[in-house]
Amino acid sequence: MDRVNIIYRVERNANIRERAKAIAIEQSVEVPLAAITKQRVLDEIVGRVERIEDLPDGAHRVTISLATETIGGETAQLMSMIYGNISLAEDVQILDVDLPDDLLAAFPGPRFGIDGLRKLTQAHGRPLTCTALKPQGLDSDELADLAYRLALGGLDMIKDDHGITDQAYSPFAERVPKIQAAVARANRETGGHCAYVPSVAGGPRKLREHCRIVKEEGVDAVLLIPMIIGLPVFQEMTAEWLDVPVLAHPGFGGAQRMAPPLFFGKLLRLFGADAVIFVNHLGRFTWPRATCEATAANLTGAMRHVKPALPVPAGGMTLDRVPDMKQSYGEDAMFLIGGGLLTARDNLLARCREFVEMVKQPVAA
Amino acid sequence: MDRVNIIYRVERNANIRERAKAIAIEQSVEVPLAAITKQRVLDEIVGRVERIEDLPDGAHRVTISLATETIGGETAQLMSMIYGNISLAEDVQILDVDLPDDLLAAFPGPRFGIDGLRKLTQAHGRPLTCTALKPQGLDSDELADLAYRLALGGLDMIKDDHGITDQAYSPFAERVPKIQAAVARANRETGGHCAYVPSVAGGPRKLREHCRIVKEEGVDAVLLIPMIIGLPVFQEMTAEWLDVPVLAHPGFGGAQRMAPPLFFGKLLRLFGADAVIFVNHLGRFTWPRATCEATAANLTGAMRHVKPALPVPAGGMTLDRVPDMKQSYGEDAMFLIGGGLLTARDNLLARCREFVEMVKQPVAA
Numbered sequence: 001m002d003r004v005n006i007i008y009r010v011e012r013n014a015n016i017r018e019r020a021k022a023i024a025i026e027q028s029v030e031v032p033l034a035a036i037t038k039q040r041v042l043d044e045i046v047g048r049v050e051r052i053e054d055l056p057d058g059a060h061r062v063t064i065s066l067a068t069e070t071i072g073g074e075t076a077q078l079m080s081m082i083y084g085n086i087s088l089a090e091d092v093q094i095l096d097v098d099l100p101d102d103l104l105a106a107f108p109g110p111r112f113g114i115d116g117l118r119k120l121t122q123a124h125g126r127p128l129t130c131t132a133l134k135p136q137g138l139d140s141d142e143l144a145d146l147a148y149r150l151a152l153g154g155l156d157m158i159k160d161d162h163g164i165t166d167q168a169y170s171p172f173a174e175r176v177p178k179i180q181a182a183v184a185r186a187n188r189e190t191g192g193h194c195a196y197v198p199s200v201a202g203g204p205r206k207l208r209e210h211c212r213i214v215k216e217e218g219v220d221a222v223l224l225i226p227m228i229i230g231l232p233v234f235q236e237m238t239a240e241w242l243d244v245p246v247l248a249h250p251g252f253g254g255a256q257r258m259a260p261p262l263f264f265g266k267l268l269r270l271f272g273a274d275a276v277i278f279v280n281h282l283g284r285f286t287w288p289r290a291t292c293e294a295t296a297a298n299l300t301g302a303m304r305h306v307k308p309a310l311p312v313p314a315g316g317m318t319l320d321r322v323p324d325m326k327q328s329y330g331e332d333a334m335f336l337i338g339g340g341l342l343t344a345r346d347n348l349l350a351r352c353r354e355f356v357e358m359v360k361q362p363v364a365a
Numbered sequence: 366m367d368r369v370n371i372i373y374r375v376e377r378n379a380n381i382r383e384r385a386k387a388i389a390i391e392q393s394v395e396v397p398l399a400a401i402t403k404q405r406v407l408d409e410i411v412g413r414v415e416r417i418e419d420l421p422d423g424a425h426r427v428t429i430s431l432a433t434e435t436i437g438g439e440t441a442q443l444m445s446m447i448y449g450n451i452s453l454a455e456d457v458q459i460l461d462v463d464l465p466d467d468l469l470a471a472f473p474g475p476r477f478g479i480d481g482l483r484k485l486t487q488a489h490g491r492p493l494t495c496t497a498l499k500p501q502g503l504d505s506d507e508l509a510d511l512a513y514r515l516a517l518g519g520l521d522m523i524k525d526d527h528g529i530t531d532q533a534y535s536p537f538a539e540r541v542p543k544i545q546a547a548v549a550r551a552n553r554e555t556g557g558h559c560a561y562v563p564s565v566a567g568g569p570r571k572l573r574e575h576c577r578i579v580k581e582e583g584v585d586a587v588l589l590i591p592m593i594i595g596l597p598v599f600q601e602m603t604a605e606w607l608d609v610p611v612l613a614h615p616g617f618g619g620a621q622r623m624a625p626p627l628f629f630g631k632l633l634r635l636f637g638a639d640a641v642i643f644v645n646h647l648g649r650f651t652w653p654r655a656t657c658e659a660t661a662a663n664l665t666g667a668m669r670h671v672k673p674a675l676p677v678p679a680g681g682m683t684l685d686r687v688p689d690m691k692q693s694y695g696e697d698a699m700f701l702i703g704g705g706l707l708t709a710r711d712n713l714l715a716r717c718r719e720f721v722e723m724v725k726q727p728v729a730a
Contacts, residue, residue, distance in 0.1 A: 003713065026649065029500030030526055035707035036500055038507070045502035071499060072532050076593050080528060084593070084616035088644055088652060088680075135394030135401055136435060137410035142403070161395055163445060167437045192698040201441040203601035204569045228441050229448070230595015236568035250447050254452035254621045284451050315453075344402035 001064040001099040005050060006082050009259075011091040012058040020049040020062045023092060028064035028066055045070060045100050061095070066281050073106025075232040075271060095259045097266065104304050110274040111238065112245040113307030114300070117274055120220055120245060121156040122193040126331055129359050130157040130312065133179070133354070136164045140175040140281060144182040148342070151186030151194040153352020157245055157334065158183060159223045160199035162249045172198070173212050180217050195220035197247055202228060211241050221245040226268055227252040238272025247312065248273035265298025268309070275310035275334060280325065284316030289328065296329050308323045312336050319351070333357060368430040370415060370463040371447050374624075376456040377423040385414040385427045390452050393431055410435060418475065426460070438471025440597040441635060447622065458622040462631065463655060469669050473641040477610040478672030479665070479697055482639055485585055485610060486521040487558040492696055494724050495522040495677065495715070498544070499701035504538040509547040515706070516551030516559040518717020522699065523548060524588045525564035527614045537563070537575050545582050546631035553595045560585035562612055565593055576606050586610040591633055592617040612636025612677065625656050630663025633674070640675035642700060645690065649681030654693065661694050677701050684716070687723040700724060 006027070013019045024047030029036060029315035036042055044067050051063040071077050083094045110116075118124055131150055133143050143164070150158050166172045176198045183196040200210045200222045207229065214222055221244050226234040226249055238246050249267045264278045276299055279285035281292050313331055314336035325335050337355060344351035371392070371410035379382045394401060401407055409432050417427040436442050437614045448459045475481075483489055493666035496515055498508050508529070515523050523544075531537045540564045548561040565575045565587045573596065579587055586609050591599040592624030593616055603611050621628070629643040639662055646657050661676035676694055690700050702720060709716035 001382065022649070029502065029529070030497075030528060031499045031704035032708050035710070037710060038503060040499055041502035045500065069534070069541050070528065070529075070532060072568060074531065074571075076568070076590070077528075077532075079593050080530075080566070080590065080616050083588070083620060084527065085376070085680075087617050087619035088615055088650055089619070132395075134396045135410065139408035140402060162449065163393070163395060163435065163442075164441050165445075166435075167435060167442075180705050182615065198407050201445070201597075202439060203441070203597035205601060205605075206439075206597075225441070225445065225449070228444050228596070230598050231593070232566075232571075233595050233598055236570060240570075250453055251449035252621065254448075257620050257622070279453050284387070286455060293701050308376035314449075339396035339400050343397050345400070345402060 002068045002102045002112050004068050004071065004082070004100055004103055005098040006061045006064050006094065007096040008064065008086070009055070009093045009135045010060045010062050013060065013091070016052055016060045016062070019148070020064070023062065023086055024049050024064045026141050027064060027081060028070065030085065039158060048063050068103045071103060073103060075235040079082040079231055083258065087205070093257045093259065094262060096262050098340050099270070101304065104306065107235070107306070108272065109270055109303070109306030110272055110273045116245055117310050120193070120195055123156050126328065127329065127359050128156040128310070128334035129356055130334050131155055131163045131341050132159050132336065133164060134161040134338055134342060136161055136167065137169060140170045140178045143170055143175060144178040145194060147179045148186050149348050150352055151183045151298060152190060153349050154190065154192060154356040155194055155332040155352055158288065159195055159196045159197035159247060161225060161338070162199050162225055162251050164199055165201045166206065171180065173213055176213055176219065180219055197221045197223050199223040199249070201225055204233065207233065209317040211237070213240070214244065219244065221247060223247045223249055224270065225249040225251045226273070228327065231271055245274035246272060247275045247277060250278050255330045260287060261294040265295040269299055269303070270306060273309050275312050277312040277314050277336060278298045279315035280313030280317060282321065283314070293328055296333065300332055307358055308332070310334050317357060319355055322355070367433045367463055367467045369433050369436065369447070369468055371429050371431065371459065371507060372461040373427045373429065373451070374420070374458045374460050375425045375427050378425065378456070381417055381425045381427070383711070385417055385429070388427065388451055389414050389429045392429060392446060393435065395450065407453050414582030420564050423690040430666045431466045433465060436468060438468060440600040444596055448621070452621060458624065459627060460624045464635070466669065469671065472600070472635045472671070473604050473637065474529040474635055474636055474668070475674050477639045479675045480672070481610055482675050482699070484559070485560055488521045490696065492691065492694065492710070492724050493521040493699035494721055495524060495701040496520050496701050496706050497524050497526045497701065498529060498704055499526040499707060501526055501532065502534060505535045505543045508540060509543040509576055510537055511563060512544045513547040513551050514713055515717060516548045516557070518714050519554060519555065519557060520559055522562055522586065524562035524605040524612060526703070527564050527588060527590055527616050529564055530566045531571065541578055541584065542582050545584055562586045564588040564614070567591055569598065572598070572602065576602070579607070579609065584609065586612060588612045588614055590616045591636065591638070592620065596636060600636040610639035611637060612640045614642050615644065625652060626659040626663045630660040633670070634664055635671060638674050640677050640717055642677040642679050642701060644680035645678030645682060645686070647686065658693055661698065665697050673697070675699050684723060686722055687720070
């Protein structure tokens with residue numbers, strides 16, 4: 001029977017063997033072994049401590065294996081088994097998961113992936129460019145006007161700020177058709193292929209309703225916030241509800257206890273994100289460069305049948321960061337600059353064009 | 366216009382005023398103020414720093430206010446606004462949220478609450494008793510037999526272990542009718558009112574299907590894992606999909622850095638949990654006693670129209686912890702002991718009865 005290996009960081013512990021055993025039990029049968037009367041449960045279902053290694057800072061790297069049969073290829077149960085109860089323990093962070101073939105096979109992953117996004121935007125041989133409609137508080141007409149001007153600037157994708165959802169001042173059903181029309185008008189004028197990416201969020205009822213509008217309006221792609229709408233909902237939407245590419249937003253993804261390369265790089269791709277936004281180093285957030293690059297590597301590396309997803313480094317990026325981002329991420333990325341374009345105010349069009357040109361230039365050797 | 370106050374813990378920062386302003390911007394307009402051309406957005410939508418206090422350990426307690434109009438009474442947007450992007454910042458944890466009346470009014474909260482759970486189980490004037498069916502890996506008949514024996518022991522509620530979902534060895538559609546029938550049989554024999562609480566988890570399709578089975582089988586209450594299924598889904602299910610009480614399981618709830626009294630005490634109640642399981646001090650987890658008691662206080666305290674929800678301290682509890690739990694939580698709680706009963710093996714019935722009797726005894730003065 002296949003087993004999934006889960007790697008945890010456990011804070012320094014004089015009894016690390018006992019602690020590791022306790023974690024293996026917590027994440028599987030969740031009872032003292034003395035309470036188990038069935039031999040098959042003891043043999044196969046109880047988690048196994050596979051390895052304990054010491055980390056340079058005195059903490060431990062503990063590998064636990066679980067029977068994939070306890071997960072059954074289900075998103076909710078996968079999250080429960082790999083980091084359900086033990087997420088409540090202050091000394092345990094999750095670093096990585098090694099998914100065996102039978103578990104991988106249950107997840108289709110991105111439907112479009114990098115190739116699909118390039119086909120949609122006709123952007124080849126270079127990183128894609130993206131910006132965000134901001135700030136919330138603008139009405140639908142103001143957002144549509146802003147989107148029109150950004151699309152004229154030659155960007156590949158324009159997403160809603162994730163804070164723009166269905167507020168009274170720019171309700172989804174009113175905003176999306178207007179912005180979609182504005183971007184289409186700009187595309188007709190420029191001959192470009194800019195895609196508008198509205199933010200879809202809420203409970204199942206609202207998600208269904210907004211997916212219907214997306215389809216009716218011929219919207220090209222959508223933005224979802226997996227941790228807020230729920231990972232099983234996200235997975236079901238990418239696999240079954242939507243037939244356009246999905247950008248994943250990192251909101252509520254509080255990375256400190258789940259290693260970003262695992263959560264943003266591996267799991268969101270597994271659950272079907274075609275592109276994943278994450279915070280780049282040297283922006284408003286303080287992730288180390290190595291963490292960001294490892295996240296991108298997990299998004300694009302080989303993973304059986306699962307298509308590569310596009311890394312989207314973001315979070316306070318400005319034009320002067322473009323050369324560095326090209327060094328870090330190469331061609332297969334999308335650079336997202338929001339406020340760094342909008343601060344140009346009346347010079348917005350020129351700043352957009354400058355951004356687009358910088359991205360098109362080859363990386364200096 | 367009403368505003369919601371959000372209180373963050375921010376790690377020691379020499380420029381805390383600037384940091385607080387940056388947090389207020391991140392959680393509202395998410396652009397540099399220079400990019401905002403509309404006066405109403407600057408006046409009302411941009412987050413405000415209301416207060417900065419120093420904490421004894423050198424960190425800061427920062428209060429930010431946001432216009433409730435940016436939230437619109439929607440669960441997903443509430444989470445996004447109070448702890449969306451800023452959850453990605455290593456120096457910011459969320460401590461509390463002060464919800465104004467217009468926002469509170471949008472959330473019905475628990476439909477049954479403490480009174481509803483007491484009515485269901487006919488347990489009055491004392492804490493309720495609860496246990497969990499474990500371990501996963503047992504088949505449906507074995508789980509039903511275990512449930513029968515536990516119900517004979519006089520417990521008020523028997524929940525599925527949250528790890529028991531829809532695995533091949535005990536599929537939901539097979540397991541739930543069998544366990545429900547076994548508990549009903551025990552109730553007929555004892556004259557008791559023990560309620561079986563199956564775990565419902567998955568994406569929307571599976572959730573719908575399992576809710577249908579719950580209804581058809583006349584199940585009395587269900588267990589949901591809000592952080593795993595998604596908070597907006599959880600809220601919609603409690604308000605619209607289900608007509609039985611809901612126990613919230615804390616799984617995956619530590620992946621965020623949210624103060625437990627806020628998340629487990631205030632938000633899950635707001636989103637409709639009738640009872641909330643959280644980890645008690647001195648069990649397998651290491652939350653301080655004060656954190657646990659503050660969580661319980663938030664679950665039961667006054668909150669306008671929102672009914673009190675039942676605190677369920679758990680996580681490695683044993684019979685000898687009962688007197689201490691009674692001191693901490695008083696009557697309005699449910700004590701959940703899982704493994705601590707199951708380790709009795711052949712003496713399970715006697716151990717259950719002992720637990721029930723201990724809970725019924727008055728607290729020593």
